[in-house]
Amino acid sequence: MESPGGGGGGGGGGGVSLLALAEDGECVVQLSGKDLIYHSDVASPELRGVQFVRGKENLQGSMKHLKFSRYCQGNVSDRRVLCSSESRISVWQLNPLQLYADIEGIESGTLNIDFGSDENEVIVFHPWNTKLAIHSLDSGRSQVIKSPKFSHPNGFGYRSKTRQLAILLKPEASDLLTIHEFQSYELINRAVLPTVDAQGLKWSPDGTWIAVWETASAGTKVVIYTADGQLYRTYTGPPGEDSTFDLGVKAIEWAPADSRTGSSELLAVAKVDGNIDILTSGTFSCSVSLSHVYRLDQNFPAIWRENATAADGTLNYIESSGSAAFSAIGEPTAPPRGVSTLTFSPDGRLLASVDQQRPNIVWLWSFEIAPRLVTAFVHDSPVRQAAWHPWKPELLITTANSALPVVRHWIPGSDPAIIHVPVKRNDTGRYDVRWLASHEHKQSTFWVGSSDELVLGHLSTEGDIRSFHSIYTVMGKSQAGSSIASVNR
Incomplete structure (x- = not known):
């Protein structure tokens, strides 16, 4: 889930609080005026808390990035959050909530700012990709890698566990791959x-x-x-x-x-x-x-098509034959090409995909025994997100639909369901989801929301009906208003 309203930048003068979710979903930070607000252990009523700290400047109006450090198992207390403006990066530790480090004099027009290999490093991609600067928060030392090809996450990556950096460079005509040691960033190898x-x-x-x-x-x-x-x-x-x-x-x-x-x-x-x-x-x-190309005379597995009831406009899935479901789709005049979404289930046995020629369909493939199409979900609007639960085969789907705030839910062996969620209607239709990663939560618990509001809740089933029960809500209001958190029972 791209942190709703934050994470990737923006917030320059819109007056909306920036919200960011930790990767595991266990906590939230938000900016409101000069206040940084930290919501911790949100799924645990016994441990849940809210901390406030006031900065020297209006954080909300100037921030370009609001990001959590990457979650490391067993080191929850070490996680931090960074706020960056055009000229300054502030890093806050969260337990207790207080300023940990400031990096001043940041060059205007930076392309990306994030944590590096751990919570003690901040990486800065300078304008025009002239260099990548790695700042150590503990030592105060900075290192430079020249000519990164990209500033987005596809251009670099840290190895699991040992955290060596691999990065694409473009110093001249040829593409280079370089690999660097953890923390020291000494060159391990360089390949043309x-x-x-x-x-x-x-x-x-x-x-x-x-x-x-x-x-x-x-x-x-x-x-x-x-x-x-x-x-x-x-x-x-x-x-x-x-x-x-x-x-x-x-x-x-x-x-x-x-x-x-x-x-x-x-x-x-x-x-x-x-x-x-x-x-x-x-x-x-x-x-x-x-x-993703099938003839209409082929035999299909069960295909599920989104359907609006005539009475109240609520949505549900109805089972349809492949020929009926796909023939009812209007083809765009000049569609973009290529598979835009590709995501494996946590056990690697299922794959969800979206092809831009039919961006409103999620295809489900299985790799058990022999690769095959399991099912497909056909919607009226383009698919925005397909998100697997982090440790069990359970899928959430959202689309770019501004009419109703809903999520679509599927688990193997059951019919899919479309479930209304209690968040404010967003005119852009940009509702995102993120699962809670902890094994302690046996229920299907996840966040859903937009730039205006985040709601944490879980799904429950009574008979054939699946419904969403909210646990905790974080809302951002305009600068004239106040930031609100509420517990839902």
Whole structure:
């Protein structure tokens, strides 16, 4: 969930409180005027608390970023939050809530600011990607990596557990991949990439591989490197495929590491033509290619179509044949191409995808026994988000629908449901969701909201009816108003 109203920037003069969620969903920070407000242990009535601290300036009016440090198991008390304006970065520790460090004199026009390998580092991408500066909060020392190719997360990544940095550079004509040691940032290896215009990199969840994908205009190409920067494999498409019609790669996604072996076994390569090539690690050859193009005379599994009841306009899913569901969709005149959403279930056995030619459909694929289409969910509006529960196969879907604040919920072996959630109607239709990650919460607990309001709650089932019960609400009001948190019983 992109932190509603915050996280990625903005808030310059809109007068709306910036909200940011911790990665595990257990706490929230918000800015309101000069106040930084911290809502901790929000799902636990026994531990829940709210802390306030007042800054020297109007934080709300000048902030560009509001971000949590990455959550580390066993180190919850160490997490921090950063607020950045055009010229200053302030880092706050949360337990207790107080200013930890200020970084002054930030160059105007920075492209991205975030925490680095842990809560003790802040990274700053300077204008025009001239350099990446890494600031150590403990030592006060700064280090520089010149000519990063991108400032967005596809351009760099930290290895799981050991936290070495892999980053794409573009100092001159060639793309470079460099790998750096944790904290010291000493160079481990430097590789000239065999690419025309590399578009991003991703570490495998087990930290064994780095995958880099080529620009789509150059055709299908994904290069695989070992953790120390040695070229291992180059994937250029399924064997026998006619390269004349190869439209290239849109994105890639690793499946989670297998719980039995601890290794990352699948890499999904999303293509511009709407296909998804599934590669097996080790050989990195294509085991199967999934297609979003189906003939209407094909046999389909159960397809679920969003339906509005005539009486009150509420939404539900109705089961439909594939031909009826898909033939009812109006094709856009000039659709963008490519798979825009690609997300694995936590066990890696299910994959949810969205193809931009039909952006209102979520396709569900299974990799148990043999790869197959399990079902599809057809909506009236484009899909905004498909979010798997972090440790069990349970899916939430939101769409860009401003009419009703709802979430769509599915678990294997049951019919999907569309559930109303008690948040304010947002004219943009931008409702986002984030699951709580803790195993302590046995219920299906998640956040849902927009830039105006966040609501935490869980789903319950009575008979065939699934409903949302709110637990805690965080609301942001205009600068003239006040920031409110409420407990719902």
